[in-house]
Each structure stands twice: as C-alpha cells, then as structure tokens.
Amino acid sequence: MNTEAISPFGERRYHAWNDHVKALHGGRVQKVSIAAGFTCPNRDGLVGTGGCTFCNNASFTPGYLDRRQPITEQIDAGLLFLRRRYPGTQHYIAYFQSYTNTYGEFKRLRACYEEALSHPQISGLAISTRPDCLPSEVLDYLAVLAREHIIELEIGVESCNDAALARVNRGHDFAASVDAIRRSAARGLEVTAHLMLGLPGESYESMLDGARHLSALPIRALKLHQLQLVRGTALAREWQRNPDAVPLLDEQTCLSLLADFIERLAPSILLQRVGSEVPPALKLAPHWNLRLSELAPRISAELSRRGSWQGCRYLPTTAGSS
Numbered sequence: 567m568n569t570e571a572i573s574p575f576g577e578r579r580y581h582a583w584n585d586h587v588k589a590l591h592g593g594r595v596q597k598v599s600i601a602a603g604f605t606c607p608n609r610d611g612l613v614g615t616g617g618c619t620f621c622n623n624a625s626f627t628p629g630y631l632d633r634r635q636p637i638t639e640q641i642d643a644g645l646l647f648l649r650r651r652y653p654g655t656q657h658y659i660a661y662f663q664s665y666t667n668t669y670g671e672f673k674r675l676r677a678c679y680e681e682a683l684s685h686p687q688i689s690g691l692a693i694s695t696r697p698d699c700l701p702s703e704v705l706d707y708l709a710v711l712a713r714e715h716i717i718e719l720e721i722g723v724e725s726c727n728d729a730a731l732a733r734v735n736r737g738h739d740f741a742a743s744v745d746a747i748r749r750s751a752a753r754g755l756e757v758t759a760h761l762m763l764g765l766p767g768e769s770y771e772s773m774l775d776g777a778r779h780l781s782a783l784p785i786r787a788l789k790l791h792q793l794q795l796v797r798g799t800a801l802a803r804e805w806q807r808n809p810d811a812v813p814l815l816d817e818q819t820c821l822s823l824l825a826d827f828i829e830r831l832a833p834s835i836l837l838q839r840v841g842s843e844v845p846p847a848l849k850l851a852p853h854w855n856l857r858l859s860e861l862a863p864r865i866s867a868e869l870s871r872r873g874s875w876q877g878c879r880y881l882p883t884t885a886g887s888s
C-alpha cells in the first residue's frame with residue numbers, strides 16, 4: 567500500500583452517508599422511527615416461525631416511540647425528542663424500522679406510508695424490510711413516491727453466505743437479496759443494504775467476500791452491524807448453553823475486519839453505519855470497552871495507519887459474477 571497516496575474521502579477515509587446527505591439536501595437529515603404494527607413472515611409462519619435467531623425488535627426501538635399511538639402522533643413525539651437532541655436538523659424522514667415494513671395488504675401499506683408523508687415536517691420515508699417481501703406492486707408504488715420524496719429502501723441482506731443465513735434461521739438465501747436489490751434499483755429506487763458481521767457460520771474470509779458480492783450490486787448505501795447477543799433471543803440462549811457454538815467478535819478483530827472490509831468495498835457505496843449498540847439492559851454479550859461513538863473515528867484511524875481507504879482493494883466484477 568502506498569502510504570503517501572491521498573485518501574479521496576479526506577480524513578474519514580470512507581464514503582460517509584452523513585457527509586453525502588448533508589451536501590445533497592443542504593443540511594442534516596434525521597430519521598424519526600415509527601412502528602406501524604406490521605409483523606414478519608419469518609415469525610407468523612408464512613416463511614418460518616421463531617424469527618431470525620438474533621432478532622429482538624425491542625433492541626432497536628427508541629425510547630420515545632409508543633407503538634400504540636397513531637403514526638402522526640408517533641412522528642410528533644419523535645420530532646419533540648429529536649429537535650432537542652439534534653438542533654439544526656433540516657429534514658426529517660419517517661423510518662418504518664421494526665419488523666417487515668412491506669409485509670401486509672397493499673392498501674394498508676399505502677395508507678401507512680401516506681399518513682407519514684402527509685405530516686408537514688416529513689420529507690420522505692425510510693422503509694426497512696426483508697428481500698423476500700418486495701412484490702412488484704409495492705416497488706412500482708415506491709418508485710412513484712420517489713419522484714417527489716426522499717425514499718430509502720433498506721433491505722436486510724444480513725449475510726452473503728447461505729450457510730450463515732440458514733444457521734440463523736433467516737428464511738431466505740443471498741440470491742433473494744440479489745433479486746430484490748436488482749428489481750428495486752431497476753425502478754430507480756435507492757437501496758441501502760443491511761449487513762451483520764460476525765454471524766455464526768461465517769469466517770473472516772467469507773465476511774470479506776461479502777464486500778465483493780455487495781460491491782457488484784446496485785446498492786446506494788450500506789449499514790454494517792456487528793453481531794451482539796440480545797437477551798430473549800434464540801441465539802443468546804444458544805450462546806449461554808454453549809459459548810463455543812456462537813463465537814463473538816472482540817473489538818480488535820472487529821476493527822481489523824471493518825478496515826479490511828471497507829478497503830474491498832466499491833468506493834461508490836455510502837457507509838451509513840459502521841456498527842451498532844444494543845441498549846445495555848438488553849445486551850448479553852459481547853462487552854467491549856469501545857463505545858459506538860468511538861468506532862467510526864477508530865476505523866478512520868486504522869485506515870490512516872494503513873495508508874488505505876474505502877475501495878483501495880476493490881476489484882470491479884462483471885455483472886452477474888457476484
């Protein structure tokens with residue numbers, strides 16, 4: 567690696583979502599989480615029961631959110647909280663985050679999205695879903711909405727490795743993610759892929775291979791999460807019975823992995839997240855000294871130490887070779 571070469575991404579050394587969005591929309595964009603009462607086909611029996619073994623939706627539900635309230639009131643409560651916490655935010659988008667937010671009768675989905683968009687402070691939607699829950703009718707409708715609003719479609723890929731996906735009872739394979747991402751992007755929708763690093767059944771190499779697979783797809787952004795064991799999940803119970811069956815990333819390995827991954831990731835892909843933090847009351851393991859707020863600067867420091875940056879080891883592949 568040429569340590570004298572200059573990072574195209576400045577001191578951050580990766581293509582950060584926040585910087586891009588601020589430049590594009592003339593200021594900070596903040597997501598207001600809402601819960602529309604959807605469920606998940608990997609829980610209700612359509613695809614499976616019990617859900618993904620790492621999943622406990624409570625772990626990413628913010629404290630201000632009261633799922634019993636109508637969507638408009640949830641947005642008002644979220645804005646009240648976020649305006650105090652992030653003064654100076656220019657745009658707010660409604661974040662359909664918990665469970666599978668494209669799973670349901672089309673009429674109901676549309677009513678939920680349109681109620682959120684009718685709020686005078688809301689400029690768009692972020693919709694989180696599974697790759698096997700994106701019928702053409704929904705994608706066509708979202709593509710129409712995207713002509714006038716910010717629409718971010720967040721697809722839970724979680725892993726590019728079918729063995730790891732099966733190991734955590736994900737209920738779909740990587741081919742389902744490839745198909746969903748391509749069908750969404752073909753309609754002009756901006757796709758954010760959600761990837762979890764450290765699932766059981768992955769190796770260091772298979773996770774790095776994920777950077778290559780995702781780089782070959784038309785995704786706009788990527789959210790990286792490290793596996794954390796959340797109380798009440800099947801994976802947490804499995805770890806308690808036999809920790810060797812669920813090896814967890816320590817912070818140093820995770821930092822190295824993230825730096826190696828980012829070096830192999832296409833430079834065009836925006837990094838929206840490089841890690842996550844489960845609320846302490848819900849987290850069983852691992853316990854790191856590193857706080858989430860320290861993770862991004864530590865990654866930049868590691869890339870700087872190596873004289874590297876996002877995409878410096880990226881090898882473009884031809885379409886269909888992912």
Ligand code: SF4
Pocket residue numbers: 606607608609616617618621622623664665666696722
């Ligand atoms: S992670 Fe998503 S798809 Fe998996 S069980 Fe939870 S809500 Fe369902």
